[in-house]
Amino acid sequence: MTEPHDLVTMGRVSVDIYPDQVGRPLEDVESFGKYLGGSPTNVAVAAARYGRRAAVVTRTGADPFGRYVHKALKEYGVDDRFVTSVPGLPTPLAFCEIFPPDDFPLYFYRYPKAPDLEIHPHELDLDAIGRARIVWATVTGLSQQPSREATLLALGAHTGHAVIDLDYRPMLWDDPGEAPHWAGRALERATVAVGNLEECEVAVGEREPEAAARAILDRGPDLAIVKMGPDGVLAATREETVRAPAVKVDVANGLGAGDAFGGAVCHGLLAGWDLERVIAFAGAAGAIVASRIACSAAMPTEAEVDALLAERRTG
Numbered sequence: 001m002t003e004p005h006d007l008v009t010m011g012r013v014s015v016d017i018y019p020d021q022v023g024r025p026l027e028d029v030e031s032f033g034k035y036l037g038g039s040p041t042n043v044a045v046a047a048a049r050y051g052r053r054a055a056v057v058t059r060t061g062a063d064p065f066g067r068y069v070h071k072a073l074k075e076y077g078v079d080d081r082f083v084t085s086v087p088g089l090p091t092p093l094a095f096c097e098i099f100p101p102d103d104f105p106l107y108f109y110r111y112p113k114a115p116d117l118e119i120h121p122h123e124l125d126l127d128a129i130g131r132a133r134i135v136w137a138t139v140t141g142l143s144q145q146p147s148r149e150a151t152l153l154a155l156g157a158h159t160g161h162a163v164i165d166l167d168y169r170p171m172l173w174d175d176p177g178e179a180p181h182w183a184g185r186a187l188e189r190a191t192v193a194v195g196n197l198e199e200c201e202v203a204v205g206e207r208e209p210e211a212a213a214r215a216i217l218d219r220g221p222d223l224a225i226v227k228m229g230p231d232g233v234l235a236a237t238r239e240e241t242v243r244a245p246a247v248k249v250d251v252a253n254g255l256g257a258g259d260a261f262g263g264a265v266c267h268g269l270l271a272g273w274d275l276e277r278v279i280a281f282a283g284a285a286g287a288i289v290a291s292r293i294a295c296s297a298a299m300p301t302e303a304e305v306d307a308l309l310a311e312r313r314t315g
């Protein structure tokens with residue numbers, strides 16, 4: 001029997017094609033960098049940077065960008081054994097524009113259908129998922145079948161931490177009005193929920209941080225984590241509520257901060273840290289990635305996060 005994973009994430013993958021020139025609309029950009037992307041894929045990369053044994057369950061096209069996904073995962077130390085291809089569907093691409101400090105529009109190319117929404121329940125390795133110390137899934141994975149059923153199955157089959165990232169991208173839903181219902185179904189199965197204010201509002205109808213955390217706990221999870229971008233983080237269990245202010249940085253590209261945060265939350269939960277330390281560490285990891293252009297390629301090491309926290313404590 002193989003050693004259990006610390007973390008198995010499931011959901012979307014992409015090749016992120018990000019401009020080399022900052023502050024320009026896509027029509028004026030001259031050159032681009034190519035990065036591994038897709039939110040849950042980035043979370044696995046972030047956790048692997050801390051030495052965690054991470055894997056991602058996703059699907060690519062049977063094309064060169066699909067081969068790049070495997071190559072990049074291996075380079076980042078993420079197990080790619082649960083990544084399969086769907087002939088006939090191209091590997092998704094995600095372009096962005098970079099207008100610091102707070103405007104980073106994303107343009108997804110996931111047509112005619114993203115292969116990562118073709119994750120079938122019967123193809124899941126439920127033994128490996130069940131034995132992982134954390135399983136991490138996203139609300140976007142609930143946007144279409146068969147990925148929706150597979151996502152709910154994985155969350156429900158899991159016995160350790162089952163994290164639902166309330167991650168909501170309206171353009172990835174045929175009918176965005178269905179998102180609250182399916183987010184609710186995932187919350188019933190999850191032990192931990194993570195979301196920004198907009199995502200909390202979609203999932204539980206509240207965007208005031210404490211009310212949102214309480215509403216999440218009422219739906220089932222034991223831990224609710226509310227991300228507030230440059231305003232920091234609030235986390236609550238039924239026993240305690242803690243906050244972490246954001247660490248001030250010069251923002252280069254805010255995309256990826258949430259995924260850096262997610263990978264760091266997993267690392268902290270696995271390490272058994274107290275909640276205050278988990279969210280302070282994760283917030284600093286998010287700030288580091290916000291201060292860098294890339295997402296997956298920018299994920300920090302534990303020493304980098306600790307150094308930033310120490311600098312801010314003494315500075």
Ligand SMILES: Nc1ncnc2c1ncn2[C@@H]1O[C@H](COP(=O)(O)OP(=O)(O)O)[C@@H](O)[C@H]1O
Nearest residue numbers: 196227228229232246257258261283286287290
């Ligand atoms: N501009 C920023 N400055 C400092 N910290 C940030 C910044 N943006 C994000 N972070 C940190 O990263 C966390 C996650 O980022 P956030 O933007 O809230 O997530 P998402 O990208 O999922 O909306 C935040 O709660 C915060 O701690």
Ligand SMILES: O=C(O)C[C@@H](O)[C@H](O)C(=O)COP(=O)(O)O
Nearest residue numbers: 037038039255256257258259295
């Ligand atoms: O999958 C996506 O949402 C796009 C990703 O490829 C990209 O890396 C990203 O935007 C991550 O954003 P986050 O949710 O702000 O961490």
